[in-house]
Structures are given as structure tokens and as C-alpha cells.
Amino acid sequence: MRTLQVDLGERSYPIYIGGGLLGRAGEFFEQHGLAKKSPVLIVTDDHVAPLYLDTVTKSLSEQGYRVVSKVVKAGEKSKSLEVFEDVMTAAIEGGLDRHSAVVALGGGVVGDLAGFVAASYMRGVSFVQMPTTILAHDSSVGGKVAVNHRLAKNMIGAFHQPKMVLYDVDSLQTLPIREVRAGLSEMVKHGLIWNAAFADWCRQHTADLLALDPEALGYGLTQGCSIKAQVVSVDEREQGLRAILNLGHTLGHALEAIGGYGEFLHGEAISIGMAAAAKLAVNRGRDLSIYEETVSVLKGFGLPTAMPQQHDEHAIIAAMMHDKKFKEQQLVFVLPVEIGKVEIVADVTLDEVRRVIAELKEEGQHV
Amino acid sequence: MRTLQVDLGERSYPIYIGGGLLGRAGEFFEQHGLAKKSPVLIVTDDHVAPLYLDTVTKSLSEQGYRVVSKVVKAGEKSKSLEVFEDVMTAAIEGGLDRHSAVVALGGGVVGDLAGFVAASYMRGVSFVQMPTTILAHDSSVGGKVAVNHRLAKNMIGAFHQPKMVLYDVDSLQTLPIREVRAGLSEMVKHGLIWNAAFADWCRQHTADLLALDPEALGYGLTQGCSIKAQVVSVDEREQGLRAILNLGHTLGHALEAIGGYGEFLHGEAISIGMAAAAKLAVNRGRDLSIYEETVSVLKGFGLPTAMPQQHDEHAIIAAMMHDKKFKEQQLVFVLPVEIGKVEIVADVTLDEVRRVIAELKEEGQHV
Ligand SMILES: NC(=O)c1ccc[n+]([C@@H]2O[C@H](COP(=O)([O-])OP(=O)(O)OC[C@H]3O[C@@H](n4cnc5c(N)ncnc54)[C@H](O)[C@@H]3O)[C@@H](O)[C@H]2O)c1
Numbered sequence: 001m002r003t004l005q006v007d008l009g010e011r012s013y014p015i016y017i018g019g020g021l022l023g024r025a026g027e028f029f030e031q032h033g034l035a036k037k038s039p040v041l042i043v044t045d046d047h048v049a050p051l052y053l054d055t056v057t058k059s060l061s062e063q064g065y066r067v068v069s070k071v072v073k074a075g076e077k078s079k080s081l082e083v084f085e086d087v088m089t090a091a092i093e094g095g096l097d098r099h100s101a102v103v104a105l106g107g108g109v110v111g112d113l114a115g116f117v118a119a120s121y122m123r124g125v126s127f128v129q130m131p132t133t134i135l136a137h138d139s140s141v142g143g144k145v146a147v148n149h150r151l152a153k154n155m156i157g158a159f160h161q162p163k164m165v166l167y168d169v170d171s172l173q174t175l176p177i178r179e180v181r182a183g184l185s186e187m188v189k190h191g192l193i194w195n196a197a198f199a200d201w202c203r204q205h206t207a208d209l210l211a212l213d214p215e216a217l218g219y220g221l222t223q224g225c226s227i228k229a230q231v232v233s234v235d236e237r238e239q240g241l242r243a244i245l246n247l248g249h250t251l252g253h254a255l256e257a258i259g260g261y262g263e264f265l266h267g268e269a270i271s272i273g274m275a276a277a278a279k280l281a282v283n284r285g286r287d288l289s290i291y292e293e294t295v296s297v298l299k300g301f302g303l304p305t306a307m308p309q310q311h312d313e314h315a316i317i318a319a320m321m322h323d324k325k326f327k328e329q330q331l332v333f334v335l336p337v338e339i340g341k342v343e344i345v346a347d348v349t350l351d352e353v354r355r356v357i358a359e360l361k362e363e364g365q366h367v
Numbered sequence: 368m369r370t371l372q373v374d375l376g377e378r379s380y381p382i383y384i385g386g387g388l389l390g391r392a393g394e395f396f397e398q399h400g401l402a403k404k405s406p407v408l409i410v411t412d413d414h415v416a417p418l419y420l421d422t423v424t425k426s427l428s429e430q431g432y433r434v435v436s437k438v439v440k441a442g443e444k445s446k447s448l449e450v451f452e453d454v455m456t457a458a459i460e461g462g463l464d465r466h467s468a469v470v471a472l473g474g475g476v477v478g479d480l481a482g483f484v485a486a487s488y489m490r491g492v493s494f495v496q497m498p499t500t501i502l503a504h505d506s507s508v509g510g511k512v513a514v515n516h517r518l519a520k521n522m523i524g525a526f527h528q529p530k531m532v533l534y535d536v537d538s539l540q541t542l543p544i545r546e547v548r549a550g551l552s553e554m555v556k557h558g559l560i561w562n563a564a565f566a567d568w569c570r571q572h573t574a575d576l577l578a579l580d581p582e583a584l585g586y587g588l589t590q591g592c593s594i595k596a597q598v599v600s601v602d603e604r605e606q607g608l609r610a611i612l613n614l615g616h617t618l619g620h621a622l623e624a625i626g627g628y629g630e631f632l633h634g635e636a637i638s639i640g641m642a643a644a645a646k647l648a649v650n651r652g653r654d655l656s657i658y659e660e661t662v663s664v665l666k667g668f669g670l671p672t673a674m675p676q677q678h679d680e681h682a683i684i685a686a687m688m689h690d691k692k693f694k695e696q697q698l699v700f701v702l703p704v705e706i707g708k709v710e711i712v713a714d715v716t717l718d719e720v721r722r723v724i725a726e727l728k729e730e731g732q733h734v
């Protein structure tokens with residue numbers, strides 16, 4: 001087991017990464033002093049519940065915890081206010097009180113949803129992340145929680161740090177391959193924004209990672225979590241540095257929204273977004289190799305890097321204008337400077353974006 | 368104009384109390400450095416909008432602010448996730464960004480609703496309170512924001528302090544008398560929990576307060592806000608002392624919920640709740656005079672102190688068990704020790720509550 005620490009003063013917490021951890025959940029709960037008298041609510045989805053809910057429930061129960069659970073439908077559409085309300089109902093009916101904990105058992109969808117429930121149930125209760133996707137190495141760290149608004153992604157949320165992250169890498173073995181690829185997209189992102197050597201390592205270990213080789217996976221996830229934790233420790237509430245984590249997300253979020261949160265997986269959308277950011281940087285004078293290398297590593301993982309033909313630029317741009325990153329007719333973008341290093345620019349014009357969209361649509365036609 | 372300060376470190380803020388302040392909103396915004404480039408969203412209700420929305424909009428616009436507004440239906444029912452989503456839609460469509468401010472122009476309902484929007488829009492933007500009810504001298508101070516769940520009141524919310532409270536007491540002149548009475552209920556509460564002399568002053572100035580005499584009102588509201596601010600400064604997130612502000616609320620919230628948030632005004636419900644708390648204290652050995660004086664001052668303001676006949680004790684108790692103050696078959700109550708002083712007890716049994724409900728129903732039959 002590897003342990004990382006997210007340093008946030010009194011809100012600091014550990015990330016445990018290893019095998020067999022879900023079956024030891026009760027032990028970790030006790031060790032972290034989570035209240036036994038108050039019910040614990042596990043939030044999970046209908047893909048994860050049949051696989052891992054019993055294991056966690058059993059472990060917690062054996063340690064003397066009272067457990068209630070709420071299973072939501074799998075998929076991004078569950079990150080809605082409607083489902084949020086359903087989970088709240090389960091929390092109230094389950095008798096959760098101020099000393100209760102809410103557990104997210106699942107991927108980033110369940111994490112973001114359950115996290116916002118934990119942030120706002122009775123104005124805030126304890127929160128524990130038990131990520132079960134590769135993508136969630138990103139989403140489970142850093143305390144950003146949210147649900148989507150029909151018009152824009154992650155629009156309604158909070159900063160609410162977990163008490164701990166219990167990352168059982170064994171659970172990743174049951175992931176569908178499309179989810180594996182999508183999750184690796186955020187891992188690559190962590191290399192691209194922070195550490196060229198790690199980006200290169202990802203490229204060299206593409207096959208091992210796709211094959212879910214435990215050694216490679218353990219190393220890659222630890223690196224990814226560690227980069228995320230470092231960035232968040234410097235800037236918890238995104239006043240500055242933290243924004244670099246949004247590489248690929250300006251366009252990615254727009255694609256998710258216009259796809260009705262069902263067409264693209266988050267990791268797929270930001271893969272296209274990262275390709276677009278690299279292209280934009282090149283159009284602004286950076287070396288062409290940045291775009292080529294970005295696209296090459298992403299394609300290696302079977303991720304999309306061309307713009308989908310079926311959405312016109314107007315729809316994409318309209319969605320971007322609703323994003324948190326739009327201000328005064330200009331867009332904030334994270335752009336690569338070189339592999340492993342990015343900058344935040346706040347003056348990207350709609351024309352530049354239109355050009356990149358057109359160029360990445362072109363790419364699509366050559367495939 | 369009187370100015371009070373709520374001391375909360377970097378989250379400290381002033382409360383301005385005086386006449387003509389809504390017409391000077393722009394000036395105060397500028398003075399507090401609120402961003403001019405980002406749209407401001409005013410949230411108000413359909414009783415308040417025709418009276419004061421233009422004044423505030425005009426003042427902000429003249430000072431160079433871009434204003435959008437959202438008018439919700441008046442009444443407690445607007446403190447719902449549904450209306451919350453509507454306000455979020457207005458915020459997105461209005462183009463609010465991270466530097467925008469959300470303004471609550473109205474009573475506690477608009478304050479709590481808009482406050483939760485400000486807390487969670489893009490994970491938190493600036494918030495300004497412009498209270499227009501007497502009750503809101505309480506709700507606008509302290510940063511508790513929330514919406515209701517069908518099963519329990521204020522269940523979904525956050526702590527989100529405003530940047531300032533702009534309390535234009537002129538606006539109170541248009542209040543319906545029932546709202547005047549309900550608002551004075553929280554003013555009396557501030558005397559009962561903290562300051563016997565102020566409780567006595569309220570009793571002596573009952574007629575002036577009901578007549579909305581500016582002198583009496585200005586003094587009473589300043590005292591009320593000041594007590595609230597003192598308590599909140601000591602304990603922002605209700606780890607201890609702040610709970611005394613819940614005098615009358617354990618039962619009061621239950622009455623609001625079973626009345627479908629339409630039968631009792633909040634101030635009326637907690638008036639009954641304060642009478643019940645005093646009765647409970649007497650049943651536990653406190654001097655009978657505590658109950659008599661509590662009821663006498665509340666009745667002086669025309670507030671209800673007997674239990675409504677139409678709700679049976681089972682429904683009331685079931686609703687209390689969903690409250691934030693229920694734990695392990697026992698209820699947390701704030702009980703008077705003497706006028707001006709309360710204690711928090713966590714071991715009130717359901718039997719004791721049943722007895723008090725029965726006794727206060729009896730009272731109702733003698734009226
Ligand atoms: N909060 C943050 O900082 C942050 C960061 C990145 C992404 N996100 C969010 O995370 C979400 C995406 O997360 P995700 O990709 O994990 O999506 P997800 O939660 O939808 O999980 C992907 C799919 O895999 C299934 N699944 C999960 N674990 C499984 C397992 N062990 N075995 C088999 N199937 C399993 C799920 O049921 C789902 O169908 C997006 O909403 C995104 O916005 C948040």
C-alpha cells in the first residue's frame with residue numbers, strides 16, 4: 001500500500017492506494033475516528049453496487065458501523081439536482097445526523113455527486129472517497145464536488161475535502177475498456193501539465209496500462225494522485241495555479257454539455273480538448289511537436305483527438321460561453337508551453353476557437 | 368445609520384442599519400470593491416420586486432454595475448431545490464461569472480435561497496444581503512443559508528457569509544402586520560437567550576414596535592443583530608454556543624414542515640416553540656415564571672403560544688425526528704434557565720415532548 005498526503009492545514013488527508021482496501025474499509029474508518037453512533041451513507045451506482053457494495057458494507061458493519069446505502073443509475077446524467085435530491089432523501093430517511101459520513105463508492109460521477117451531498121447535507125458532514133475508476137484518481141482528490149446544470153457542467157457545487165481517499169486498485173480490474181481509456185486521459189493530463197518524464201512514462205507504458213498491469217497501474221495512479229495533490233495543496237480554491245488542472249476542459253466541458261452528458265465520456269471529451277489546446281498553442285506560435293506529441297500519446301490510448309463532425313461550431317461555442325472560464329467575450333484556456341508545462345491565458349478569442357474547431361474537424365475526416 | 372461588525376477573521380463584514388439605504392446600494396457596492404465587469408444577480412420575490420427592485424437596480428446601474436434579476440414567488444415554498452435550480456438557470460443565462468455577486472433583496476426566504484445559490488454557483492461567489500423584513504435581522508446575519516427538503520427544514524445548505532448586510536429600515540413600513548409580528552418573534556428570542564434587559568425592553572415597547580416606530584425599530588433591530596453577531600463571531604459553524612440561537616426551533620421547524628411550509632410563518636412556529644421550550648424547562652424544575660413571562664411577551668406581540676389542535680402529536684414528533692437536532696431517540700433542545708439565559712440539553716425524551724405538546728394543546732382550548 002502506498003500513502004500520499006494532501007497538505008491542506010486542518011483539512012489535510014491521506015490517500016491510500018493499494019489492493020484489497022475495500023474489504024478493510026471498517027478498519028480505516030475506525031483509525032480515522034469516524035463516528036460509530038451515526039449512520040454512514042454509501043452512495044454508489046448500479047454498475048458498482050453489485051460488484052463492491054457488499055464488501056464495503058460488510059467491512060463497516062463488522063467494525064460496528066451502521067450502514068445505509070443509495071444506488072443511483074450509472075452515468076454522468078446522475079450528476080443532476082434531481083438525483084442529488086434523491087440522495088438527500090435517502091440521507092434523511094436513513095437518519096444521518098451531523099456526525100455521519102457520506103461515502104462515495106464509484107467513479108467520478110458518484111464522487112462528485114456524493115461529495116456535494118456531503119458538503120450540503122445539514123450544511124456539511126464528513127466525506128470519504130472510495131474511487132473505483134482510473135479517472136477517479138483525479139476526481140477523488142482535491143475537494144471539488146458538483147452536479148451539472150442542463151446548460152453547463154459542474155455549475156452547482158462546493159469545495160469539500162474528504163477525510164480520506166481509499167483507493168482499492170483491485171477494483172479497477174472490472175472496468176470496461178472504454179472507461180479504462182477515458183481514465184487514462186486524466187493520467188496523461190497530469191504528465192502534460194506538470195512532468196514531461198511522467199508523460200513520457202505514460203507513453204512507454206501504454207500497453208501495460210491498458211492491460212491493467214497492477215505494477216504499472218499502481219505507479220501511474222500514485223504519480224497522478226501525487227501531482228494532483230501537490231497542485232491542490234498550493235491552491236485549494238483555484239485562485240491561481242490550480243487552474244492548470246483544467247487543461248482540455250474548456251472545450252471538453254462544452255462537448256459533454258452539447259452531447260447531453262451521454263455522448264462523450266469525460267475523459268474522451270477532455271482528450272479532444274487537450275488536442276485542441278495543443279493546436280491552439282501551435283497556432284499562437286508554439287512548436288508543432290507539442291501538438292504532435294500530445295495527439296500521439298492520446299491516440300496510443302485509443303482516445304479521440306479529432307472534433308466530432310455532428311456538432312457545429314455554434315453549438316460548441318455557445319456551450320463554452322456558459323462555462324466558468326468565459327469572461328468578456330474571451331475564454332480562459334490552459335495551453336501547453338512544452339510537454340510537461342502549461343500556461344493559463346485569458347485572452348483566447350472566439351475566432352481562434354472557431355479556427356481550432358475547424359482544424360480538428362478536418363483531422364476527423366482523415367481518419 | 369448604525370454600523371455593526373461581524374467579526375469572523377477574513378470573513379468579517381459590516382451590517383449597515385438605517386433609512387434610505389436601498390437607494391444607495393451602488394455606493395456601498397463600490398465602497399466594498401465589488402466587481403463591476405461581472406453581472407450582479409438580484410434575487411427577490413414577487414411581493415418585494417414591485418416595491419424595491421427598481422430602486423436597487425437603478426442605484427447599482429448608475430454606479431456602473433450590470434444588473435440581472437430573478438423574481439421568485441413569495442413564501443417559504445420557494446426555499447426548495449426546484450426554485451434553487453430556476454435561480455441557477457437565471458444566473459447562467461445572465462452570464463454571471465466567478466467575480467459576480469448575488470444579492471438577496473427580501474426576507475429570510477429570499478436570503479436563505481439566494482445565499483445557497485451564492486454558496487454553490489460555480490462553487491461560490493460573493494453574496495450581499497439586503498433584508499426587507501424584521502425577521503431578516505436574524506436570517507441575514509451569520510451566513511447560514513439553505514433550502515428545505517420536503518421531509519425537513521433547512522436540510523440542504525451551506526455556511527456562506529455575505530460581504531455586507533444593507534438593512535434599509537424604511538422598507539419595513541410596507542410589511543403586512545402578520546409579518547411584523549412574526550419578525551418580532553426572533554427579536555424577542557434574542558432577548559430571551561442573551562439579555563434579560565433587552566427582553567424586557569421588547570415587552571415595554573411592544574406597541575411602538577408593532578406600530579413600526581422608526582426609533583424603537585432601529586434600536587430593537589440593532590440590538591437583535593448585535594446579539595446575533597456576537598454569538599456567531601464566537602462560533603461560526605455551530606460547534607457549540609451558536610446552538611442557543613435555536614431556542615424554539617426544534618419544535619418550530621417540525622411545525623413548519625408538517626404545515627407544508629405554508630400554514631405557519633417561521634416566526635409564528637418558533638413562537639409556539641419558545642413557549643414549548645419554556646414549558647419543558649418548567650416541567651424539569653425551572654421556575655414557572657419563566658414560562659409565564661415568555662408567553663406573556665409573545666402574546667403581547669399577537670404571536671401564537673398554544674399548540675395547534677389540528678396536528679396530532681405523532682406527526683409533530685415524526686417531523687422532529689428528521690430534524691438536525693435528533694440523535695439516538697433523544698432530542699436536543701435549547702431550554703431557558705431564566706429570562707435572558709438558556710442552556711442546551713441533549714437528553715430530552717420523546718415522552719417529555721409528548722407531555723409538552725399535550726399541555727400546549729390544552730392551552731389552546733382555553734383561548
Ligand atoms: N471533482 C473533480 O475534481 C473531478 C476531476 C475529474 C473528473 N471529474 C468528474 O468525474 C466524472 C467522470 O468520472 P468517471 O470517469 O469515473 O465516471 P463514472 O463515475 O461514470 O464511472 C465510469 C463508468 O464505470 C463504471 N464503473 C465504475 N467503477 C467500476 C468498476 N470498478 N468496475 C466496473 N465498472 C465500474 C460506472 O458505473 C460508470 O458506468 C465526470 O463527471 C467528471 O466531471 C471530477
Ligand SMILES: NC(=O)c1ccc[n+]([C@@H]2O[C@H](COP(=O)([O-])OP(=O)(O)OC[C@H]3O[C@@H](n4cnc5c(N)ncnc54)[C@H](O)[C@@H]3O)[C@@H](O)[C@H]2O)c1
Binds near residue numbers: 414443502505
Ligand atoms: N439563515 C438564518 O440564519 C435564518 C434565521 C432565521 C430565519 N431564517 C429563515 O427565514 C425565513 C423567514 O423569513 P421571513 O419571515 O423574512 O420570510 P419571507 O422572506 O417569506 O418574508 C415574509 C413575507 O413578507 C414579504 N415581504 C418581504 N419584505 C417586504 C416588505 N418590505 N414589504 C412588504 N412585504 C414584504 C415577503 O414577500 C413574504 O411574503 C424562514 O425560511 C426561516 O427559516 C433563516
Ligand SMILES: [Zn+2]
Binds near residue numbers: 270
Ligand atoms: Zn477532468
Ligand SMILES: [Zn+2]
Binds near residue numbers: 553
Ligand atoms: Zn429562526
